[in-house]
Amino acid sequence: MAFDDLGLSPKVLAAVEAAGYKEPTPIQAQAIPHVMSRRDIIGIAQTGTGKTASFVLPMLSLLEKGRARARMPRTLILEPTRELAAQVEQNFVIYGQNHKLTVALLIGGVSFDEQEKKLDRGADVLIATPGRLLDHVERGKLLLTGVEILVIDEADRMLDMGFIPDIERICRLVPFTRQTLFFSATMPNEIQRLTGQFLHNPEQIEVARQATAADTVRQVLVTSPSVPKEKRAILRQEIRDAKNLTTAIVFCNRKRDVATLHRSLQRHGFNAGALHGDLDQRERMATLAKFRAGEINLLIASDVAARGLDIPAVSHVFNFDVPSHAEDYVHRIGRTGRAGREGDAITIATPDDRKYVASIEKMLGGPIPRRDGSADEATGGDDAPEDRKQRSRRGGGKDSRQGGRSASSSKSEKPQDKQTEERASGRQSDRSERKPGKSRRSSEDAGADRPVIGLGDHVPDFLLRPVRRPADTSGND
Numbered sequence: 001m002a003f004d005d006l007g008l009s010p011k012v013l014a015a016v017e018a019a020g021y022k023e024p025t026p027i028q029a030q031a032i033p034h035v036m037s038r039r040d041i042i043g044i045a046q047t048g049t050g051k052t053a054s055f056v057l058p059m060l061s062l063l064e065k066g067r068a069r070a071r072m073p074r075t076l077i078l079e080p081t082r083e084l085a086a087q088v089e090q091n092f093v094i095y096g097q098n099h100k101l102t103v104a105l106l107i108g109g110v111s112f113d114e115q116e117k118k119l120d121r122g123a124d125v126l127i128a129t130p131g132r133l134l135d136h137v138e139r140g141k142l143l144l145t146g147v148e149i150l151v152i153d154e155a156d157r158m159l160d161m162g163f164i165p166d167i168e169r170i171c172r173l174v175p176f177t178r179q180t181l182f183f184s185a186t187m188p189n190e191i192q193r194l195t196g197q198f199l200h201n202p203e204q205i206e207v208a209r210q211a212t213a214a215d216t217v218r219q220v221l222v223t224s225p226s227v228p229k230e231k232r233a234i235l236r237q238e239i240r241d242a243k244n245l246t247t248a249i250v251f252c253n254r255k256r257d258v259a260t261l262h263r264s265l266q267r268h269g270f271n272a273g274a275l276h277g278d279l280d281q282r283e284r285m286a287t288l289a290k291f292r293a294g295e296i297n298l299l300i301a302s303d304v305a306a307r308g309l310d311i312p313a314v315s316h317v318f319n320f321d322v323p324s325h326a327e328d329y330v331h332r333i334g335r336t337g338r339a340g341r342e343g344d345a346i347t348i349a350t351p352d353d354r355k356y357v358a359s360i361e362k363m364l365g366g367p368i369p370r371r372d373g374s375a376d377e378a379t380g381g382d383d384a385p386e387d388r389k390q391r392s393r394r395g396g397g398k399d400s401r402q403g404g405r406s407a408s409s410s411k412s413e414k415p416q417d418k419q420t421e422e423r424a425s426g427r428q429s430d431r432s433e434r435k436p437g438k439s440r441r442s443s444e445d446a447g448a449d450r451p452v453i454g455l456g457d458h459v460p461d462f463l464l465r466p467v468r469r470p471a472d473t474s475g476n477d
């Protein structure tokens with residue numbers, strides 16, 4: 001099957017050629033002809049299958065007929081996250097280079113004014129997150145009665161995020177006669193109910209999971225105790241030992257843990273950025289841009305924040321947490337090993353994760369090779385990088401440091417003086433978690449040639465008394 005056979009317009013075909021695509025992906029080959037003949041679609045497909053182009057390309061072709069009217073967009077695309085919405089907008093820029101269409105992005109975290117100005121001028125395509133779209137409707141700035149094509153993307157993610165009532169409301173605001181293109185990676189009951197309610201005689205298309213990722217991705221399960229501090233130490237060791245690491249995504253299950261791990265990795269001199277729902281739009285875009293440009297090479301993310309990110313060359317995926325949904329595992333590891341390239345997926349698993357590991361392995365159809373996790377930087381990893389350097393000079397530690405060096409840029413390794421300074425001022429939080437006795441030993445290990453600042457190596461006994469901490473969520477290790 002060739003793109004020429006799908007019924008797309010010449011302008012769109014020219015843009016596809018310019019993008020360098022040789023042939024349509026399975027979801028494109030199956031969905032595009034139906035979209036072009038104005039059928040409703042249920043596409044069961046994940047990110048990475050080319051599903052965005054499967055709706056953007058035919059939409060562009062269909063939009064060539066007719067013109068926008070102020071405040072009455074002709075197409076509406078709903079996305080669960082701002083990042084996904086911004087990426088779909090990017091797709092319109094790439095594939096719509098031969099069109100004069102106006103695209104408005106209505107997402108939270110940015111001012112209403114600019115968005116309203118764009119709406120006043122008339123937008124052909126609206127790409128929105130549900131909440132912000134409804135805000136605009138409520139402000140009376142937006143009429144959805146001109147919508148001819150409605151796209152609901154990543155519907156199962158919308159369900160996870162509690163957006164289904166908003167989606168139902170929006171479906172009632174757009175004309176009954178519209179065409180609806182509905183995409184979801186999975187079809188739980190609530191999603192099926194939604195399609196039964198709002199789609200008319202849909203054509204259902206299902207493309208194989210991106211299980212092919214598993215063929216080019218080397219997977220390993222690194223066993224770890226359940227203690228977060230020890231897990232973090234094992235992760236650091238895995239990053240340092242990783243071979244040929246260029247860029248990596250580190251996944252956490254909870255956004256709170258994303259922030260904690262991010263702080264912890266930065267403190268240990270890694271070149272890391274974070275992506276989670278609590279960051280404002282500007283921060284998230286800036287982090288993504290830095291990651292794409294290679295200014296940071298570790299991206300700590302939650303599934304929701306990372307879903308749909310189009311990052312072509314991730315050499316490694318680290319699962320700091322085993323995902324509780326098996327399909328998220330496939331989704332996560334699909335970030336590496338793309339387009340036949342090799343990739344590595346390293347999952348840190350604790351005894352508590354046994355159930356989730358079993359369901360992932362069931363889905364994969366076989367066991368993931370296991371390895372015991374170790375942290376060269378002593379248990380709990382509460383040494384600073386300089387202590388590690390001392391130890392490795394003495395011959396301790398593993399020999400493969402290659403990945404570690406690329407993972408923690410030389411710029412971000414703290415100079416020894418800075419660390420000494422931090423230690424003296426108590427800023428380096430390592431100290432607060434040190435156990436009595438251990439602290440003295442670490443200080444001795446760190447070398448006698450350091451200038452003595454403040455109390456030097458003498459720590460009064462009352463500072464060494466153990467302090468009860470509520471929970472280990474600080475990342476201050």
Ligand code: AMP
Pocket residue numbers: 021022023024025028046047048049050051052053308310
């Ligand atoms: P998506 O599933 O929409 O997130 O697309 C995943 C990636 O596949 C994106 O980087 C697209 O640029 C790329 N892509 C989409 N369609 C094709 C195609 N027909 N040939 C090659 N790459 C494609």
